[in-house]
Amino acid sequence: MSTLAIDAPARDGAAVSPARVFAALLRRDVRVAARELPAFLLRTTLQPVMFVVVFGYLLPRMGFMSRGYTSALLPGVLAVSLAMSAIQAVTLPMAIDFAATKEIEDRLLAPVPTWLIAVEKIVSGMIQGLVSALFVLPLGRLIMGPIPGLTLAHGGEVLLVALLGAAAFSALGLLLGTAVAPQQVGMMFSVIVAPMIFFGCTYYPWRGLDAVPVVKYAVLINPLVYVAEGMRAALTPGMPHMPLPVVLVMLVVLTAGFGAVGLRSFYRRAIG
Amino acid sequence: MQAAIETVDLRKTYPAPKIPGRRGPGPAQPTPDVLALDGLDLRVEPGEFFGMLGPNGAGKTTTIGILTTRVRATGGQARVDGVEVHAHPVEVRRRIGVVPQRPNPDRALNVVENLLFHAAYFGIPRAVALPRAQTLMERLGFADKALAKTDALSGGQQQRLMIARALVHEPRVVFLDEPTVGLDPAARLELWSLLRELHAQGRTIVMTTHYMEEADQLCDRIAIIDRGKLLALDTTAGLRARAPGGTMIELALDGDASDVVDAALALEGVERAEARGNALRAFTPRGGDLIPALITAAEARGRAVKDIQLARPSLETLFISLTGRKLDA
Numbered sequence: 001m002s003t004l005a006i007d008a009p010a011r012d013g014a015a016v017s018p019a020r021v022f023a024a025l026l027r028r029d030v031r032v033a034a035r036e037l038p039a040f041l042l043r044t045t046l047q048p049v050m051f052v053v054v055f056g057y058l059l060p061r062m063g064f065m066s067r068g069y070t071s072a073l074l075p076g077v078l079a080v081s082l083a084m085s086a087i088q089a090v091t092l093p094m095a096i097d098f099a100a101t102k103e104i105e106d107r108l109l110a111p112v113p114t115w116l117i118a119v120e121k122i123v124s125g126m127i128q129g130l131v132s133a134l135f136v137l138p139l140g141r142l143i144m145g146p147i148p149g150l151t152l153a154h155g156g157e158v159l160l161v162a163l164l165g166a167a168a169f170s171a172l173g174l175l176l177g178t179a180v181a182p183q184q185v186g187m188m189f190s191v192i193v194a195p196m197i198f199f200g201c202t203y204y205p206w207r208g209l210d211a212v213p214v215v216k217y218a219v220l221i222n223p224l225v226y227v228a229e230g231m232r233a234a235l236t237p238g239m240p241h242m243p244l245p246v247v248l249v250m251l252v253v254l255t256a257g258f259g260a261v262g263l264r265s266f267y268r269r270a271i272g
Numbered sequence: 273m274q275a276a277i278e279t280v281d282l283r284k285t286y287p288a289p290k291i292p293g294r295r296g297p298g299p300a301q302p303t304p305d306v307l308a309l310d311g312l313d314l315r316v317e318p319g320e321f322f323g324m325l326g327p328n329g330a331g332k333t334t335t336i337g338i339l340t341t342r343v344r345a346t347g348g349q350a351r352v353d354g355v356e357v358h359a360h361p362v363e364v365r366r367r368i369g370v371v372p373q374r375p376n377p378d379r380a381l382n383v384v385e386n387l388l389f390h391a392a393y394f395g396i397p398r399a400v401a402l403p404r405a406q407t408l409m410e411r412l413g414f415a416d417k418a419l420a421k422t423d424a425l426s427g428g429q430q431q432r433l434m435i436a437r438a439l440v441h442e443p444r445v446v447f448l449d450e451p452t453v454g455l456d457p458a459a460r461l462e463l464w465s466l467l468r469e470l471h472a473q474g475r476t477i478v479m480t481t482h483y484m485e486e487a488d489q490l491c492d493r494i495a496i497i498d499r500g501k502l503l504a505l506d507t508t509a510g511l512r513a514r515a516p517g518g519t520m521i522e523l524a525l526d527g528d529a530s531d532v533v534d535a536a537l538a539l540e541g542v543e544r545a546e547a548r549g550n551a552l553r554a555f556t557p558r559g560g561d562l563i564p565a566l567i568t569a570a571e572a573r574g575r576a577v578k579d580i581q582l583a584r585p586s587l588e589t590l591f592i593s594l595t596g597r598k599l600d601a
Binding site for chain 2 (some may be wrong): 020024035113160
């Protein structure tokens, strides 16, 4: 029998830089996500893409919708893809890991503070949200044809809105994934997330709700409103939209709020 | 010398479990908090193979959980390698490897990736980790499954993957929580030889088990724990010497055994006797000689003897005398 050729445990587990551990954690999530990318994109972008087909392609051709509607629709569809991908990338794995498989335990034993492991999950969800948005943008443009007023001149602003929107929803995903039992995740998506999409100013601009003031102010509690309006401000600035500074401040506040509660919830699940 | 592990008056109380789905009239029944550790004092020396023996619910897993930074103690102190666990969890994690009670490989990764990523979480570059992972997989007998999904491994192989994972970052202290539960006898023996080898290399090993034989075979010292308390802590030989009165004779009677205790104690050579329901246990240094006398004593009290068991002085009899219950109960 050969001996176990492992060095005797004399070394004093040298200190590891947290950045390096963080990079390894992120590399793991990226590798797993890359492997599941087709299924992931299908799951998170099929619904918005079908929406584009019906409301951005079919109805305008039937004459039920004006062509100009596509300018309101595209930023909203991007927002939905971004937010839903970010939230789903985190919620489901978290819920299953903590409640059932305990697979995350090997990462919880990594020599970094526990909160850093939670932050890594948020960052990994952000990346997946951004990938989905990047996938949907050209596809939406392709399906809908030329979109009046669409400009990529404010690329920095688009990126900023996308990053903050992904962060807010990824942090929300962490909160939901650590606070909701896996059996209730499906229920939660139907009851919380689906209304969020339809009342998130995704398929119509917020200013359009001037016609129905009750709804106009009620939807302000919906975080998706700010992602969609931010996308409008950056991508189709000619259309009515919320002021970009308001959007950015709200997204920062939401990210901080969801992040703080989500991190606490993660910690509670991680340390018994 | 600094202890590898030290706990002082370690306490853990879990909040009362919520009972879901319990509805109906009447006031809600308040359930008491669960006391898992009730002032546990342990000291494990560097390089020691240390066993924690106790029935399910004794507090073994909670103790491991606290020492491995995954459970927060309610009170007391816990140190690994002199490092206070609660204050410096990151320092502790760097020094330890953990084999969990149930295998929990990262199922999104294949077998060798499980090892390489775990090493990466400890800052070990791939060039160093890969040969190390290779050696571990070969030695543990699943090198042919390196690129397989973890689901393709048998239960025993998954367990060995957990051991490889716990070793790939070369920790000083290895914790194993009931590592042989669910293994077939051959796999268990293989694991034992592996653990002996790790121990021979100078690692500190802390293992929980509720198999008496396992603790006896492997451990330098054994802590017997029950209901969150340390009942005994000694070498295996020392513990065996403490077993009361040598042999334990257990008579299964056809009725309550407590009536017979006095009669049994009156017999010459019985050092201790106790009733556990219908079972009468007598401890004696005279081996099986007392069986006829005990049967007569039971029958004199109107009890028939249904079964007789004889247990030689062992950790098992010590455990029963300390806790009043059997390990697998």
